[in-house]
Amino acid sequence: MHRIKYALPFLLVGALAFLAVLSPGNAEPAMAQAGAASSSTDTRVTQNSATANSVTPNEVNEVAKELWCPLCNGVRLDACELKACEQMRDMIAEQLAEGWNKEQIKNYFIEQYGPQVLGAPPLEGFNWLAWILPFVALAAGGVFLWRTMQRMVASPPQEATIPKEETLPSVTDAYSRRLEEELKRYG
Amino acid sequence: MIFDIGHLILLTAMALTAFGIVTGYLGGRWRNTRLIQSSFNVVYVVAALVFTATVILWYGLLTDAFQLSYVWNHSERALSPFYKFSALWGGQAGSLLFWCMILSAYSAVVAYVNRDRHRALMPYVNAALLTTSLFFLVLLVFAADPFKRVGFVPPDGQGLNPLLQNFWMILHPVMLYLGYVGMAVPFAFAVAALLSKRLDNEWVRTVRRWTLIPWMFLSAGILMGSQWAYMELGWGGYWAWDPVENASFLPWLTGTAFLHSIIIQEQRGILKTWNIVLIWLTYFLVILGTFTTRSGIIESVHSFARSDVGPYFLVYLVLILLGFLWLLFDRLPLLRGEHSIDSFTSREAAFLANNWLFAGIAFATLWGTFFPMFSELLTGQRISVAAPFFNQVNGPLFLLLLLLMGVAPLLGWRHTSLSAFRKQFTFPILAGVAVGLLVFLFARSFYPIIGLAICAFVVATIVQEYVRGVIARRTTTGENALAAVAGLWRRNGRRYGGYIVHLGIVMIGVAVIGNEFYQQSLSVTLARGESAQIGRYELVYDGMISERKSNRIEYHALLNAYNLDSGRRVGVITPQRNIYDKTPDMPTSEVGLHVTPFEDVYVVLNGWESGGASATFTIYINPLTLWMWIGGVVLVLGTLIAAWPHPTQRRSEVVRSLAYATGDD
Numbered sequence: 001m002h003r004i005k006y007a008l009p010f011l012l013v014g015a016l017a018f019l020a021v022l023s024p025g026n027a028e029p030a031m032a033q034a035g036a037a038s039s040s041t042d043t044r045v046t047q048n049s050a051t052a053n054s055v056t057p058n059e060v061n062e063v064a065k066e067l068w069c070p071l072c073n074g075v076r077l078d079a080c081e082l083k084a085c086e087q088m089r090d091m092i093a094e095q096l097a098e099g100w101n102k103e104q105i106k107n108y109f110i111e112q113y114g115p116q117v118l119g120a121p122p123l124e125g126f127n128w129l130a131w132i133l134p135f136v137a138l139a140a141g142g143v144f145l146w147r148t149m150q151r152m153v154a155s156p157p158q159e160a161t162i163p164k165e166e167t168l169p170s171v172t173d174a175y176s177r178r179l180e181e182e183l184k185r186y187g
Numbered sequence: 188m189i190f191d192i193g194h195l196i197l198l199t200a201m202a203l204t205a206f207g208i209v210t211g212y213l214g215g216r217w218r219n220t221r222l223i224q225s226s227f228n229v230v231y232v233v234a235a236l237v238f239t240a241t242v243i244l245w246y247g248l249l250t251d252a253f254q255l256s257y258v259w260n261h262s263e264r265a266l267s268p269f270y271k272f273s274a275l276w277g278g279q280a281g282s283l284l285f286w287c288m289i290l291s292a293y294s295a296v297v298a299y300v301n302r303d304r305h306r307a308l309m310p311y312v313n314a315a316l317l318t319t320s321l322f323f324l325v326l327l328v329f330a331a332d333p334f335k336r337v338g339f340v341p342p343d344g345q346g347l348n349p350l351l352q353n354f355w356m357i358l359h360p361v362m363l364y365l366g367y368v369g370m371a372v373p374f375a376f377a378v379a380a381l382l383s384k385r386l387d388n389e390w391v392r393t394v395r396r397w398t399l400i401p402w403m404f405l406s407a408g409i410l411m412g413s414q415w416a417y418m419e420l421g422w423g424g425y426w427a428w429d430p431v432e433n434a435s436f437l438p439w440l441t442g443t444a445f446l447h448s449i450i451i452q453e454q455r456g457i458l459k460t461w462n463i464v465l466i467w468l469t470y471f472l473v474i475l476g477t478f479t480t481r482s483g484i485i486e487s488v489h490s491f492a493r494s495d496v497g498p499y500f501l502v503y504l505v506l507i508l509l510g511f512l513w514l515l516f517d518r519l520p521l522l523r524g525e526h527s528i529d530s531f532t533s534r535e536a537a538f539l540a541n542n543w544l545f546a547g548i549a550f551a552t553l554w555g556t557f558f559p560m561f562s563e564l565l566t567g568q569r570i571s572v573a574a575p576f577f578n579q580v581n582g583p584l585f586l587l588l589l590l591l592m593g594v595a596p597l598l599g600w601r602h603t604s605l606s607a608f609r610k611q612f613t614f615p616i617l618a619g620v621a622v623g624l625l626v627f628l629f630a631r632s633f634y635p636i637i638g639l640a641i642c643a644f645v646v647a648t649i650v651q652e653y654v655r656g657v658i659a660r661r662t663t664t665g666e667n668a669l670a671a672v673a674g675l676w677r678r679n680g681r682r683y684g685g686y687i688v689h690l691g692i693v694m695i696g697v698a699v700i701g702n703e704f705y706q707q708s709l710s711v712t713l714a715r716g717e718s719a720q721i722g723r724y725e726l727v728y729d730g731m732i733s734e735r736k737s738n739r740i741e742y743h744a745l746l747n748a749y750n751l752d753s754g755r756r757v758g759v760i761t762p763q764r765n766i767y768d769k770t771p772d773m774p775t776s777e778v779g780l781h782v783t784p785f786e787d788v789y790v791v792l793n794g795w796e797s798g799g800a801s802a803t804f805t806i807y808i809n810p811l812t813l814w815m816w817i818g819g820v821v822l823v824l825g826t827l828i829a830a831w832p833h834p835t836q837r838r839s840e841v842v843r844s845l846a847y848a849t850g851d852d
Contacts, residue, residue, distance in 0.1 A: 057710035057803065074429040074573045078710075078805075079422030081774075116569045120576035121558065126566050130558045134551035134580050141543055149536060152527040 055093045063092050063102050070113040077117075190255060193243035194334040200236040201324040203229050204317045211314030215307070215383060226313040227298050233320060234295035241288045244281060244333050248274050253344050256335040257281055263344040263769060265738035266352075273357045274347050279481055279496070280333035282360070286477065287323040289368045294320065297372055297397070308390060311379035319371050322503050330496045346738065346769030353777075355415035363408030363435055367473050369401025370438055373445070374470035377463050381514050386459060386521045391449045394466075396830050398446055403826040405439050410695075410819040421776040421791040423708060423807040425815065428577040433556045434476030437549055441469040444545035451538050454600065456525030460515070461542070463522070467511050472553075474504060479556075530602035537595035544588045551580045578703070586638060589696055592689050593645035596652060614651055619644030630705070638700045642693050649686045656683065680828045687825030694818030701786075701811030708808075710793075714801040722808040724781075724788050725749045726760065731799030739767045744792045744802050748781050757781060762792035762804065786810045 064078035069085050077085055088109070095105050109117045121127035207229025214222030244257070248271045253259045261278040262271055276282040294316040301309055327333065350356070373394040380390040412435065413425035426432060445465040452458050478500035528535045555572045562570050597603075597611040623640030630636075653672065656679075660671040675683040711719045713728035720726075729745040746760045762779035781788040787809040795802035 057712065061708070061710045061805070068571050068573055074427045074571070076422055076574075079420070114569060116571050118575075119571060119573035120579070121562070121570050121572060126562060126568075127570065130555065130562075130572065130576070131580070134547065134554055137550050137554075138543075138547040138584075141546060145539055145543055149528055149531060149539065153530055 055096045059096055060089050060093050063096070063105050064089055066102070066106065066119075067109055067117045068119045070116050076119075189243060190247060190252070190334045190336075193240050194328075194332065196236050196240045196243070197324060197327050197332075197334075200233050200240070201321065201328050203236070204233055204321040204324055207233065207317045208314045208321065211310045211312075211317065212382075215310030215314070215379075223310045226310055226317075227302060230291075230294050230298040230313050230317065233317070234291040237284075237288045237291045237320075237324075240333075241275070241284055244284060245272065245275060247334075248272065251344070253341045254336055254339070255333075256337050257333050259337050259341050259344050261344070261347050263346040263738065265768070266344075266347055267737060269357070270347055270352050273351075273360075276360045276364070277347050277351050280327070280331040280335070282364075283323060283326055283331050283481070283496070284333050285360075286364060286368060287320060287327060289364050290316070290323065290371060291320055293369055293372055297375075301393075305389070305393060307383045307385050308376065308379040308393075311382045312375045315375035315378040316371060319375075322499075326496055326499055330499055346767065349739075349765065349767045349770055349773055349775045350419060352767075352775075353415060353419050355411050355418065359408055359411035359415055361408075362404050362411055366401045366403070366405025366408050367435070367438065367476070369397070369404060370442060370466075370469050370473050372401070373398045373466050377466045378511075378514070381463065381518050384518065384521055386518065388453055388456065391452050391462060395446075395449060395453075396832075398442065398449075398466075399826055399830040402439070402442050402446060403823055403830075405435070405442065406826075407819060407823055409435050409439060410816070414816065417812075418778055418780075419775065421778050421805075423706065423789060423791075423805070423809065424702070425812070428552075428555070428574050430556050431476075431480050433552050434472075434479045437476060437552055437556075438469045438472040440545050440549040440552070441465055441472060444542045444549075445469060447538055447545075448542050451535055455528075455535060457527065457535070458539075459522040459524060460519065463515065465542075467507075467515075468549075471504070471507055471511075472549075474500070474507065478504065532598060532603045532608070533601050534595055534598040535600065537591060537598050541588070541591055541595060544584055544591065548581050548584050548588070551584070552577065555580065582634075585696075586641060589638075589645060589693070590641050592692065593641070593648040596686070596689075597648055611651075615644045615647035618647035632704065635700055635704045639697070642697050642700070645689065645693050649690055652686055653683070676828050676831075680831050684825050684827070684829030684831075687828055688822050689825075691818040691820075691822030691825055694814045694821060698811045698813070698815035698818065701814075702809050705810045706807060709806045710803070711806065712801055712803045715799070719804070719806060720751070721788075721806050722786070723751045724757075724808070725751055726788075726790070726804075726806065728802060728804075729759075731795060731802065736765075738769070739765045741765050742792070742795070742799075744779070744795070744799070744804070746779065746790060746804075748788060760788060760790050762790040764792050782813055784811075784813055787812045 061078040065076060067077040067088075069075040069077055069080040069082065071082055071084060072080065077088060092105055095108070100108075106118075110122075115122045115127075121130040123131065207226050210222045210229065211226035213219065214224075214226055244255075246252075247255050247258050248262050249268060251258070251262065251264055253262075257278060257280050258274075261274045261281065266274070274281065276285045294313070297316065298309070298313055301312070305312075376390045376394045376397070380386050409432075412432065416427065416432075417425040420427075445462065448458050448462055448465060452462050478497070482497035482500060528539075530536065555576050558572050559570055562568055593615060597615070599607060603611075619640045622643035623636050626636045626639045653675070656675045657668055657671040660666065660674050661668070664671070664674070666674065672683075707722055709719060709721045713719060715728055715730050718725050718727040725748070727747045727749070729747055731742060731744050734741045734743065742764045743761045744763070746762070748757045748760050749755065750757050758781055760779035760781050763777040765775045765777065767773065767775070776791060779790040779792070787807075789807040789809050791805045791807075793803040793805055
């Protein structure tokens, strides 16, 4: 029983970490946006979108960062070099100029291209499985491990009854010596 | 003519390999020395044959033999000899040949080093290694012939994929293959242990170093791949959780778990079944990884080449799965543990938790990688599973793993007493809390505070272990501190080298945290003379120059960088675009970098107008990235310290092999 109490700090730390980690607010990495173009604000945007004159590429990328190229796998829209993606970015610039917000633009692209433009499966239908299964597997493994260990800890130590393997005298000696040393150190 | 010989050599090697598998297996079973000797000979001869075939293909690449389909598709006259040489692994058939060559070289070294040792295991080890070779030779002969003819002699080749024409792209695949393929060796020993029913700790002890070295190459290969992505793909990051990146990462995860859990088997005689399963899983993931890379089953930026090798891989994967499971269940009664775990606060328990987390991360990564395929098959809906998914699922698990990395070495075997607990944990916890508070003062977001606090905690545990080790040595030997550290490495390299590896991992962790949470970016169009400001840097655009190279034109933009804090000019940053003659529609990017220990200023040239009168850039500040590469070097050094055989160990190995020589064989 008294040994359990040494495990408590671990459990506490583990539980805290998990709780904090699963809280939704923290999940999105906070991409800071600190700099600003000092003198480029009055120069033109290179793209040929006449309607989106006032929108800087910076603002476009702020949205594009959260979308993914629908044609290549795993490439973010702000970094994709395909013509199609360039057009998508122009589209974002126009929508921003018309006053759309980020969510509206994202929803528009999901409607147009499907959930593929999101970097992660949306939380609906079959896609729940993508999110749930890793944690279910982890929990199942954890429970299995915990119970196995509990069984092992509960059963009396077998050291005395089982003869040590003596196939390789020199090596096992070295190991058991080191083991003894460590036991002394920590015991 | 010479290329027909190349094809013939591969055919011969294939036939010989099949023969060697039979002699190895039967030789091991019947303990027939002549059969066993012939399995050794086959391993040596196959290595020589496959190497010769590779040399012939290299000859074809370097002499512009465009009548070969492979050379025609992956090389051109204007390519520099350096890239002609590396074009061997630039396409499918060549990279499979390269795979096979590394495997047969590994096999030959393993066979030669162990020719007088492990008498019961080696015939089966030969047979298992040759089985993998046979699979790749079958591929090379039937599905992806590197010596296939075009039918005429084209005047020039089509050129190497421009993305592959980068220094890191030369080293990265070599390292990755050395790591990937090397994992076949410990697996072969595991199979040999199962087949010979010698399931004590012998194979585990032998295999430790044979796992450590491939593991080192794999780690270095993954990091070099990140370096390549960072320099070449130009999206400001180094790891995109791309399916092919995951393919290299998965065996790394299970291999790392294996390296830790065999320590438990050596020390305590438990986890025997689990270890065999882990190394099988590693091997399986290696083959699966090669399959996903080479078959293009999951679309990705890396799938440069695909052809009809897919069905062969599928059949082989199923064979490995079924064959292994059958063998394992048949031998299960022989795999009982000798001891048990005494307490939850023991090092054994911490190692189990380590394995649990590694397996969990591997599962989540595998699941995420293949989920789009399942989704499309079952619901018809195409979705993408990319960084946001993997970061959210694996991020917390990695954080726990990092914590465990600090905790586990502080726990004693069997159990830890309360006083030892206090003695071991006080300083590291204080260090962790202090750094956590420090970060809290500067940036109040949750993840980085916890992450950096844990990093500090781990570093403190490592420092504490070293200080104690050094003090202990100095009191017994009276040597100075440096000599004492060297002594620790020499006498107990496994442990103290392992700590160095952990230190390298912490450095990589710090770099990841810095990039993930404190990255800044800015997209901007600048006319000549205009400037942009990001973080504490100001960049002034100074025009463009272009340069003609043998097979491409390079466009460099010049940006003068000033540090606003010190007011000094820190240098010129030159992001670059290359337009290749053969593939003008695929311009490649070379980012411009200003590297400091605190942050990288990372500039991508997106485009320009009127000959460079104005240009568009994406500028990133990537904090602490340098530590990722330093951490990689530290990790490699630590692994070498851990793998280096020291004098007493070598002596015991001789004793061991003598014990076998005079044993029951």
